[in-house]
Amino acid sequence: MFLALTILCPTFDTRSVKATTAIYINVDGSISPPDAPILNHDSVTYTLTANLDNSIVVQRSNIILEGANHTVLGDGTANGFSLQNVVNATVKNVRIEGCFDGIQLFNSSSNVIVGNIVIGNSYEGVGVYYSSGNTITGNRITNNQIGLAFYDSSSNSVVHNDFVNNTYQVYTESSANNWDNGYPSGGNYWSDYNGTDSLKGPDQNQPGSDGIGDTPYNVSENNQDRYPLMQNWANMAITAISSSKTAVDQGQKVNITIIVQNQGWDAETTSVTLYANTTILSSFTNIALSGRTQTTLTYTWQTASFDKAKYVINAKATTIPGETDTRDNTLVYSKTISITIVADLNGDEIVDIYDAIILAAAYSSVPTSPNWNGNADINSDNVVDIYDAIILANNYGKKI
Numbered sequence: 001m002f003l004a005l006t007i008l009c010p011t012f013d014t015r016s017v018k019a020t021t022a023i024y025i026n027v028d029g030s031i032s033p034p035d036a037p038i039l040n041h042d043s044v045t046y047t048l049t050a051n052l053d054n055s056i057v058v059q060r061s062n063i064i065l066e067g068a069n070h071t072v073l074g075d076g077t078a079n080g081f082s083l084q085n086v087v088n089a090t091v092k093n094v095r096i097e098g099c100f101d102g103i104q105l106f107n108s109s110s111n112v113i114v115g116n117i118v119i120g121n122s123y124e125g126v127g128v129y130y131s132s133g134n135t136i137t138g139n140r141i142t143n144n145q146i147g148l149a150f151y152d153s154s155s156n157s158v159v160h161n162d163f164v165n166n167t168y169q170v171y172t173e174s175s176a177n178n179w180d181n182g183y184p185s186g187g188n189y190w191s192d193y194n195g196t197d198s199l200k201g202p203d204q205n206q207p208g209s210d211g212i213g214d215t216p217y218n219v220s221e222n223n224q225d226r227y228p229l230m231q232n233w234a235n236m237a238i239t240a241i242s243s244s245k246t247a248v249d250q251g252q253k254v255n256i257t258i259i260v261q262n263q264g265w266d267a268e269t270t271s272v273t274l275y276a277n278t279t280i281l282s283s284f285t286n287i288a289l290s291g292r293t294q295t296t297l298t299y300t301w302q303t304a305s306f307d308k309a310k311y312v313i314n315a316k317a318t319t320i321p322g323e324t325d326t327r328d329n330t331l332v333y334s335k336t337i338s339i340t341i342v343a344d345l346n347g348d349e350i351v352d353i354y355d356a357i358i359l360a361a362a363y364s365s366v367p368t369s370p371n372w373n374g375n376a377d378i379n380s381d382n383v384v385d386i387y388d389a390i391i392l393a394n395n396y397g398k399k400i
Helices: 353-362 386-394
Strands: 023-025 038-041 045-048 056-058 064-073 081-084 090-097 103-106 112-114 117-119 124-129 135-137 140-142 146-151 157-159 162-164 168-173 217-220 223-225 236-243 247-249 253-262 268-276 279-289 293-302 309-317 330-340
Touching: 056 064, 081 090, 117 124, 124 140, 140 146, 168 217, 236 268, 236 309, 236 330, 253 268, 253 279, 253 309, 268 293, 279 293, 353 386
Parallel strands: 023 056, 045 064, 056 081, 064 090, 081 103, 090 112, 090 117, 103 124, 112 135, 117 140, 124 146, 135 157, 140 162, 146 168, 247 330
Antiparallel strands: 038 045, 217 223, 236 253, 253 293, 268 279, 268 309, 309 330
16 A cells, blocks of 8 residues: 655655666667667667666667566666656566666656566666656566655556565655556556455446455555456457458368467466357367467368358457456457358459459469468469469359
């Protein structure tokens, strides 16, 4: 819970805290020193390639800083990451340990702090100064002096984080922020929350538990997590579905790919069911995923026994323990798959000039080509060529 820290922990002007060996991502996108173990991808994505004992000062906006699960280890006197006067920067997938502030935002807005372990820092896990519109989500913030602090910083979003055993979970000063994502998505896990979970629903007034505390967590006078999580944030999501073809003649194969992601920190096991309309195509069972990892599932759909029609493809992952929001456990493929006649490339039930145009646009392509279109590879030999054109010509004018 929020505790008055004015006497115990007076406000620090952490702008003066800087390591003598700091690494800078400069305003122009360059890195100082240039031999720092950070890979620069076109001044947009910066990836750590090794563990560091340096501070990283970010002065460039509109970038992604990918930690790649490396560690920034401090000596308790300097910040791990400092974002200074930047917008639209993302810091993700890094362990920040033993620093002064693990991550500090100063005069920085619309940034994203996601998927980090912020642990054992001597002052603040995350300190936000004079900054608004930032999103702090999916982080494990544990065993810091102060887990998260806001100073004259409002309109920030703090959701789906684990606040565990910080001396003071949160400190706020002249700040009002959002601490949950509504119902049933929920807010954050607080290790010192002492509420119960015997009710459910948006107003927490219906019989039955839902993984969300029945009473809010009071962060401070103007800050409240309305839907505190009863255990560490857990979420299994289907994040993508794709297919090798979206129009196929009856009897051909379609390769379907599903990406399932464990977005929480703890290892989980789930199962995924793949559907064409309401018919089960395949079930993938006992999918074990470590925290913050994903896997790709593949299925080859033999279409011979299916009627000529358009099919809606969707996949559903089973709910894992502690998961409060199951809406992203199910994903509907953004395209329908048409089982149709040979050479009907656009699935409109006739082979005509529009199909010929599709084939012409993809002609001479292979799967790695920018103009590849799997529908135009009529004979499924991974190249669009004269043989596909001959098949289309021989079926020109046919319709269902």
